[in-house]
Amino acid sequence: xxxxxxxxxxxxxxxxxxxxxxxxxxxxxxxxxxxxxxxxxxxxxxxxxxxxxxxxxxxxxxxxxxxxxxxxxxxxxxxxxxxxxxxxxxxxxxxxxxxxx
Numbered sequence: 001x002x003x004x005x006x007x008x009x010x011x012x013x014x015x016x017x018x019x020x021x022x023x024x025x026x027x028x029x030x031x032x033x034x035x036x037x038x039x040x041x042x043x044x045x046x047x048x049x050x051x052x053x054x055x056x057x058x059x060x061x062x063x064x065x066x067x068x069x070x071x072x073x074x075x076x077x078x079x080x081x082x083x084x085x086x087x088x089x090x091x092x093x094x095x096x097x098x099x100x101x
């Protein structure tokens with residue numbers, strides 16, 4: 001009985017590691033209005049890159065840039081969170097039938 005439980009725990013840990021690796025390879029992109037700021041997040045909710053359009057930057061002010069950064073980052077984080085939740089539900093459903101629905 002105890003050995004079976006340990007096997008299940010080890011399998012769960014392995015599935016969790018595999019999910020983390022898959023999520024690290026998933027990228028979501030979001031942008032601010034006018035495409036001024038683009039951000040890329042991984043499925044693990046890590047900010048991977050920020051790109052500011054050079055054309056837009058020439059005529060921008062600091063306050064607008066800050067606003068656009070916040071908008072793009074929040075959009076990207078929501079998308080990354082959605083991907084992460086989907087992966088976790090799928091993993092949970094494979095371990096405990098009915099939980100991933």
